[in-house]
Amino acid sequence: MSYEPTVVQKALARLERRRDSAEHRRFERERELYAKEPRLRQLDAALRGTMADLARLAAGGRPVAADGPEIAAIRARNEALQAERTGLLAKLGYGPDALDAVPVCPRCGGRGWGEDGRMCACLRELCAQEQIKALTALLNLTEEQDFDHLRLDVYSDRPWNGRRSPRENMRRVTAVCEGYARQFPEFQDKNLLLSGGTGLGKTFLSGCIAREVARRGYSVVYDTAISLFAAFKDQRFARDAGLERQARDDTRRYLNCDLLILDDLGSEFNNALSQSALYEVVNGRLQTGRHTIISTNLSAAEIGERYGPQLASRIGGLYWEITFYGDDLRLARL
Numbered sequence: 001m002s003y004e005p006t007v008v009q010k011a012l013a014r015l016e017r018r019r020d021s022a023e024h025r026r027f028e029r030e031r032e033l034y035a036k037e038p039r040l041r042q043l044d045a046a047l048r049g050t051m052a053d054l055a056r057l058a059a060g061g062r063p064v065a066a067d068g069p070e071i072a073a074i075r076a077r078n079e080a081l082q083a084e085r086t087g088l089l090a091k092l093g094y095g096p097d098a099l100d101a102v103p104v105c106p107r108c109g110g111r112g113w114g115e116d117g118r119m120c121a122c123l124r125e126l127c128a129q130e131q132i133k134a135l136t137a138l139l140n141l142t143e144e145q146d147f148d149h150l151r152l153d154v155y156s157d158r159p160w161n162g163r164r165s166p167r168e169n170m171r172r173v174t175a176v177c178e179g180y181a182r183q184f185p186e187f188q189d190k191n192l193l194l195s196g197g198t199g200l201g202k203t204f205l206s207g208c209i210a211r212e213v214a215r216r217g218y219s220v221v222y223d224t225a226i227s228l229f230a231a232f233k234d235q236r237f238a239r240d241a242g243l244e245r246q247a248r249d250d251t252r253r254y255l256n257c258d259l260l261i262l263d264d265l266g267s268e269f270n271n272a273l274s275q276s277a278l279y280e281v282v283n284g285r286l287q288t289g290r291h292t293i294i295s296t297n298l299s300a301a302e303i304g305e306r307y308g309p310q311l312a313s314r315i316g317g318l319y320w321e322i323t324f325y326g327d328d329l330r331l332a333r334l
Contacts, residue, residue, distance in 0.1 A: 002219050147212070177208065185218070191292045193294050195300065223262065225265040233273055255288075
């Protein structure tokens with residue numbers, strides 16, 4: 001999973017705050033118990049001393065047998081100190097580990113990364129939460145904007161130009177989108193083309209998919225076609241180093257995230273650069289087996305006419321076109 005750097009940074013900051021909070025609680029308990037029973041402070045200092053004795057033996061330059069008398073004496077002293085410490089804590093109503101440092105995550109110790117360099121589940125969970133917050137702000141989502149709260153009654157139940165009614169069509173479309181999100185990344189099709197006019201629910205369902213996939217711990221990038229093309233343009237032509245670096249980071253995230261949702265394809269000014277950028281993203285993600293959803297007012301055939309036969313062959317053969325139709329719901333509410 002490849003989360004955006006800003007998402008990872010925010011998640012790491014939250015993990016650090018958790019570590020600080022846990023250490024603060026331990027320190028406060030330590031201060032409280034030392035005040036109630038001063039002997040505990042002496043015992044903890046003595047226990048640290050036994051560990052220092054072991055370290056000095058190991059660094060002494062001469063071989064020391066693990067079952068030899070020197071180590072045995074240190075071990076016996078350590079065990080006696082621990083037994084006394086446990087007894088005092090029990091009298092105060094605490095367990096034997098009441099003063100021990102407890103990591104916020106038993107798997108990684110609260111660092112966020114395993115010894116193999118992989119992201120720990122604790123950090124992945126925080127990244128998913130931060131990503132959902134970012135998507136919610138970007139899409140202006142509310143808690144009611146999810147699959148369970150989608151209203152089908154706003155769509156007409158009358159046949160539409162010889163086809164099933166918009167309401168029945170949306171029932172089928174929603175089932176596909178919900179299955180895609182909740183089975184991600186194992187859904188039968190990796191890529192969807194959400195095609196149809198404005199005000200029919202494409203952006204709403206895209207947001208539902210984004211939220212559900214992010215909630216399940218996968219990295220999601222949701223952006224408009226205009227923003228994507230601007231990033232590729234800045235990467236190639238920007239004269240400012242900072243702008244070029246940001247554009248490079250943006251294009252990398254388009255290519256590497258688990259799910260890319262590209263909204264409003266076809267609204268941008270069409271030129272050779274936009275055609276090249278779109279082909280690079282679509283083809284690159286197909287080659288690496290990553291999932292993509294494109295939302296557009298264009299049909300697959302119109303995309304081919306606008307962006308060329310190479311892209312048409314990729315989308316026509318490897319995307320499932322989901323068609324939206326009916327009256328613009330935004331106009332119907334006026």
